[in-house]
Amino acid sequence: MKNIITAIVAIVCIVAGGVGGSFLRSISSGTSEPAAHAEKPAKDDHAAKKDDGHGAKKDEHAKKPEKKDSHGSDSHGxxxxxxxxxxxxxxxxxxxxxxxxxxxxxxxxxxxxxxxxxxxxxxxxxxxxxxxxxxxxxxxxxxxxxxxxxxxxxxxxxxxxxxxxxxxxxxxxxxxxxxxxxxxxxxxxx
Structure with missing residues (x-):
């Protein structure tokens, strides 16, 4: 009886690991749209999220995209x-x-x-x-x-x-x- 319970627990753990791995793989691959990997402009981050006092504001500033400055260059427009x-x-x-x-x-x-x-x-x-x-x-x-x-x-x-x-x-x-x-x-x- 002890061997049967051990085998059942092992099978349940293997199945749970497979389901969890599949779930994590689907989350990490997300959508096949490249827009999911695009960084949003900084003003969208400030308008879309509220500061709940748990450090979210610091993370928003850490992920700001680099802005390309068109001032001072000859490529106006x-x-x-x-x-x-x-x-x-x-x-x-x-x-x-x-x-x-x-x-x-x-x-x-x-x-x-x-x-x-x-x-x-x-x-x-x-x-x-x-x-x-x-x-x-x-x-x-x-x-x-x-x-x-x-x-x-x-x-x-x-x-x-x-x-x-x-x-x-x-x-x-x-x-x-x-x-x-x-x-x-x-x-x-x-």
Whole structure:
């Protein structure tokens, strides 16, 4: 009898874990609309939410989008100055092998996001395999140079990774991708 109860409890825990994981996955993926990832202008945040005294006001100010200032530039009337910024998050990280003497010496794991305009934000979800292929090709090329991924704390290497990936992505999408954001980067020796 004790074994049956233990088995039933184990099955219930496994099913509950599966349901919970599925629920969390559906929440984290949200909608496939890129508008769900867009930051709202600061004045919408102040009008939509009330300060309930529990620190919400601090969080609103921490998530303000960067405003593009059209003053002082020669592009008066340019529509890009008023466009919203969207962030595209890839479904999984990029894992780049570092090869020495024909063997995998270490792995570099990168979590990248793309800063885009509204004009391409809706197309990125369907283009993810092509974008991932382009980014992996760029990262493997950098991996083979022997120096870029040796020091993941070097600012110069960080900027080299960002600029190389951005340049190669702009060959796939000529406009709309503004920046490559390196959210996380870690190196693990094998």
């Amino acid at each position: 340019d529509s890009s100055a008023s466009s919203e910024v969207y962030y595209f998050k890839f479904t999984r990280e990029f894992v780049v092998p570092i090869i020495r003497n024909g063997r995998v010496h270490s792995l570099v794991i990168l979590n990248l996001n793309l800063e885009t305009d509204a004009s391409v934000a809706s197309n990125l979800q369907g283009m993810e395999p092509k974008l991932r292929d382009n980014i992996m090709t760029s990262l493997i090329t950098l991996s083979n140079d022997g120096t870029t991924f040796e020091s993941v704390t070097s600012v110069e290497n960080y900027e080299l990774i960002r600029s190389t990936v951005l340049k190669n992505l702009q060959s796939v999408l000529s406009s709309g991708i503004n920046n490559v954001l390196i959210v996380d980067m870690a190196k693990q020796d094998v």
